[in-house]
Amino acid sequence: MTPPVDKVTNDIAVYCCPLVDDGLSATDRAKLSLWLPEDELAKVRRYARQEAQEKGLLVRGYLRALLTRYAMTLGVEITPSQWRFDYGDKGKPRLQADLFQRTQIAFNISHSGDYLLLAITHGDADIELGADIERRRSTTNIYSILNHYFTDQERDGLLALPTAEQRERFFNLWALKESYIKAKGLGLALSLKSFGFSFDDVSRQCLLIDGLGKIEASRGISLMQYRDSAERSDDWSVTLAHLDEYYRFAVCINRPTQCLRGTMISLSELFKSV
Template sequence: MALLPEDECHKINRLYRQQARDKALMVRAYLRILLSQYARLWQVDIAPHQWQFEYGDKGKPDLCERDFRLTGIHFNISHSGQWLVISFYRGHPIKQHIELGVDIERSRASTNIYAILSHYFTDIETRDLLALPEDQQRERFFDLWALKESYIKAKGLGLAMSLKGFSFTMQHRKSANMALFDAQQSREINIDNGISLQLHDSEDDAEQWSVMFGRLDYEYRFAISISLPESPTWLAQVVTAQSVFALA
């Protein structure tokens, strides 16, 4: 709680369930600690409790103008199960406006994916999914869901934005490796950069967007959408609660 400003502590304490309070506290503390860690790379010293955020109409958080001008950091977060994914991108603090979204999804056997397809997936996405062998269709469903959520989160519009207004295709994929590091070991995770985005009902230019997709393990996959025509070089780092709070 000491890592958070007073108003955020009040928000957490208003949550009814202890489990929800614990998760909200961890998410907010992780974000603030890591923001401070990355800011120090550029000789900016902001303590975790000093970060201030602004929120879009649908609740998307961004740094307040003062903190963004000091650091140029864009961020987005997503959590599922015991995983929290935070994506950071540092651009020009004055000239460069970037839209950034990240999503992590867990494959769930209980989800009736076929009842959802017609409501939220485009004809292109549905056709490609159903063309796969049946044992691969559920995995493709959650892969696409992570991609679509990452784009919606980047736009900051939530479900006010139609999921049928854009499509992702995953054929002819080209894979590259990105290293994940933690305190004890390094390991590689497959990152797929061969995914294309098509926009059907938008003034956006799909060529001005880059998308990245990867898997943490058999159950979990994540996606990042960013409004840059060329995909950045991403560095991924795995941090445990013990290691991240040691940075505070």
């Protein structure tokens, strides 16, 4: 294996991976298939269309190869085929206990349209990490959803914006809320109106993505808990970033501060490093 260039830190490594290309070669499919256990291969084969099967292979292959790449920075050598996962009651994936003991790795994965997003960090068993990538869609009726899944404060803040900016705020909030739900691992058992996000103290920064360049990121977004009254959760940190005019991603973690290190990586580049 060729050692990756990632550095060992307690930051969050965020990998952006393209899911759309000219199609997987037979060699690529064979290599990815060798990494997957039979139960995961069976899930991939259940997709009716070849395009969906290839995307299923890519998502699972990227996850395994990037975990291997990250583990190497910790001085731990685990091949892509050796990763095994357990799942929470609502389906949140995590490493099986023996692999977690060796690596202390926490991760979360999301994909939408043309991209997969994987966030990885390490530390202790209490880490709650969530990541979500969303594509802005012009066909979504955002106003029919506002009252069902957004807090009053989020709704009012959105509607106070110029009409041209409201759709952008909607998908920003949706990515943020999904990332927090995924961090908690509770699914929709956690009411989307029991928490929200405030942009009152937000600051614009640039986030460097290796292989892509600088992208716009927002820090200082506050996670608000709504119980008897609104309470800001200072023990969580949140980052929202835009890959381009259509795609944005959010990362939430139960640490008071976080620093993201971003990498855009293709399948061919990944094969070289594992």
